[in-house]
Amino acid sequence: MIRVLVTDAAIDVAAELDALERAGGGAVATFIGLVRDDGGVEELFLEHYPVATEKALSDLVAEAVQRWSLAAATVIHRVGAMAPGARIVFVGTTAAHRAEALEACAFLIDRLKTDAPFWKRETRGKDARWVGERDSDHHAADRWKQP
């Protein structure tokens, strides 16, 4: 099972976990990213590049499924306006054993951060600013490069 979704609706973790557990593996790993209230953020707005986003996510999932022999992989990313505490992103993987599930899950979230066209804008009071890229995200993504 491969599931890629970009949506402005809340992410239903229970339903997603249920689907991953029914995929026929012995191990499920998940990552959930939440909106932080860093220094009083009241709203986080996520913009994306439709079609290109879905393609980038689908390519990443296809790579993960092949590299770690996954039984299932799910990537869901929210767009639009969100409040602190809301789920921004959900990554889930099902594999025969834990090492494959955990590694593939880490790969997907690390590479999503550098490869998929999403942009974050934080609003604090009347101040709205676009979030800049982080070197640490590139270092995290680089560790998955294969020789």
Next chain:
Amino acid sequence: MADIDLLYFAWVRESIGVGHERVTLPAEIGDVAGLIDWLAARGGGYAEALGDKTRLRAAVDQLFVPLDASIAGAREIALFPPVTGG
């Protein structure tokens, strides 16, 4: 000369004031960097958004490319800041 769709995202979109426009490119523009220079020469929000190429990334027909990538035959070119999802 060819008509192409230009897409802008995040603060590039906000500075320019639109998210999409259709333009007729002069034949002498060969790569993404040349397109950026041509647009920036319009001044105003274009110059503000596109004046510093080190802050920009691009996609040609929905594939991420370096700024020296050819735009020959392209139908859609997107200009945007480094991505910050997840």
